[in-house]
Amino acid sequence: MTELDFKTDSKDNGEDSLRCDLCETEKGQLFCVFCQVNLCTRCIGAHMLDDPLKHKIVLISQRRSVPSFPKCEIHENTCCEFHCNECEIYICSLCISSEIHKGHVFSSLHEIYSARRQKIQEDVDKIENEFSPAYEAIIADLEAGVNNADGGFLKLTEAISKHGENWHKVLDIIIADIKLEVDRLKKEHVKKLKELVTEFKHAHSELQQIKLECSEILCSSDVPLTLIYRPANEDLMKPPRRVQVSMPIFKQKEIDCTQLRILFGSLLPFPITKQEGTFNRKATASPPGDIELFNPRLITTLDTGLETLYKVTCNCDEEIWASGEDSKIKCFEGQGSTINEIETTSEDWPFDIAMTNNGDLVYIDGARKTIELIKNGERKRLVTLLEWNPVAICVTSCDELLATMFSDDKTQSKVVRYSGSIQKQTIMFDNEGEHLLSGNDKIKYISENGNLDICVADFEVSAVVVVKESGEFRFRYKGYLFAAKESPFKPCGIATDSENQILTADCANHCIHILDQDGQFLQYIEGCDLDRPCGLCIDKNDNLLVADMNGKLKKIKYKD
Incomplete structure (x- = not known):
């Protein structure tokens, strides 16, 4: 126109x-x-x-x-x-x-025109109602990440500084220890020198006495006296050997900055991934793949009678075992009635409990450093440890035991696989030779996934660590990056379901994280009357059992 x-x-x-x-x-x-x-x-x-x-x-x-x-x-x-x-x-x-x-x-x-217009209108509606809000939400999340970056990286810098201070403390302890060794060597050195001084003084005195006797003979003309002369100590009539007592030497090792940098620690860059699939704002982000999120709901609540509840496990017969800061491990039937109680051998509270594939109870007696089996009412000791302390267990699909434990000096942690009482495997280091788990006495809950991955909730370092059956490192989940939670992520209990999803309890934030088998965050289980969730277990119907630290046991339906 x-x-x-x-x-x-x-x-x-x-x-x-x-x-x-x-x-x-x-x-x-x-x-x-x-x-x-x-x-x-x-x-x-x-x-x-x-x-x-x-x-x-x-x-x-x-x-x-x-x-x-x-x-x-x-x-x-x-x-x-x-x-x-x-x-x-x-x-x-x-x-x-x-x-x-x-x-x-x-x-x-x-x-053709009408059909194409309808398709165009559908695209417009989809952009307006789905894509555009989702992009706006992602942009808002990313902008929030930008706004929170200063604080997050400040904490990272503070953590590095804190680690440096710890290194300085350890170095000061090492220096002080070496100085004590110097003091000890000094005392031994002086003592030895004094002993040698006394020894040589005594020899010198004897030598002077021999000289005096020789002088008397020389002043005399007595032939027989001269002929019978023999030194009282012939060893003294040899030139003395000079004694040199050397000072201790401090053998310094060259400072290898590269090796020190590796030992000090390293920064792990967080991955940025883009997932294809439908958009959903239930979890403040888009879930990966075509997973459709479900609104979890509370089915039942059971008062266990335990003042503090930590652990829960179950079997196919709908028997539920629960334990806490009490020497008694309680068994409940599906409707909530108590049907059995077992007391630990040490009468101390059990660190963890699990069920074998045959329905037998296994528990950790932390006070005795043992793993016990209750079979047909009889107690059998499976494992006794000396320099290590078992803290958490799970039963694998082939009825083996996986146990997390820490050393007596609380500096190392590891995962050990048992077949009955026989140790079959030890998992301790990642592919770079670094410790997989934090070295401390904090409980590290453990579970085996359907793909045979081993999943550990490491409370101290705020991470879920996942390795293959062989022990090869797969990934660490450090909490959902864009979630605005009141407290830092601190995983407690951990469980896996029939879809290989990983569920871990976030006690401080009163919620449960659901991840896929590759560590991608899917959604939270929130509400459902959760109050400091700790132990987790999946029943035969894929319902979630939650041991709340307030003594209540919750059954939650979290998927269709």
Whole structure:
């Protein structure tokens, strides 16, 4: 169109002010769909004079709502209404009867147009209702991450400084210890020198006595006395050997900055991943894949009678065992009635409990450093440790035991696999030779996933550590990056379900994190009357059992 097509009166705006394309003076009130021109009422007759059938006149206000079909390249002033599927071109109704398109299949352009418009409208709706809000949410999360970066990296710097202070403390202890060794060596050195001084003084005194005797003989002319002379100590009549007592030497080792840098620690860059799939804001982020999130709901609550509840385990017979800061381990049937109680051998509270595939109870007696089995009411000691302390256990799919434990000096932790009482495997280091788990006496709950991965909730370092069955490191989950929680992520109990999802209790934030088998965050279980959730267990129906530290046991349905 030319500039005249959009010429307007000074007092009018919009469609009513479009000029007639024929006279260019009057306002256009009508529109020819086929010719794509604006017309006034005076010019419409002249416009349709050639052939009224070649024109379609509508009100100018309707011109955008009426489809504007392309003109036929063969039949002048005729609009195409069909599409030839063989020739892949638009054609008019006159073309259909021509020899060129004889026997061809045609589609209605109006139907194609309507279907395409519907698809475009669906895309617009999807952008408006799904994609755009999701992008806005992701942008908001990322901007929040930008805003919180200073604080987060300040904490990181403070942690490094704190670690440096600890190194200085350890170095001071080492220096002080070496100085004590110097003091000890000094005392031994001086003592030895004094002993040698006494020894040589005594020898020197004897030598002086021999000299005195020799002088008396020389002053005498007594032949027999001279002939019978023999030194009282012939060893003294040899030149004395010089004794040199050397000072201790401090053998310094060269400082290898590269090795020190490795020993000090390293920064692990966080991964940035993009997941394809549907958008959902239930977890403040988009879940990976095509997973559809479910709104968890509380099914039942059971008062265990334990003042503090830490652990829960169950079997296929719907027997639920629970324990806490009490020497008694309690067994409940599905409706909540107590049906059995077992007391630990040491009468101290059990560190952890688990069920074998045959329904037997296994528990850790921390005071005795043992793992005990209760089978048919009889107690059997499976494992007794000397320099290590077992803290958590789980039973694998092949009825073996996995146990986490820490050393007596609380500097190392490891995972050990047992077949009965026989130790089969030890997992301690990652692929770089670094310790997989923090070295302390904090309990590290453990579970085996359906893909045979070993999952450990390491409370002290705020991470879920996952390794393969062979012990090869897979990943660490450090909490959901963009979650605005009151307290730092501190994983306690851990469990895995039939879909290989990993569930871990976040006690301080009164929620449970759900991850997929590759460590991608899916959603939270919040609400459900959760109060400091600790131990977790999945029952045979894929319901979640939660041991709340307030003594209550919760059953939660968290998926369809």
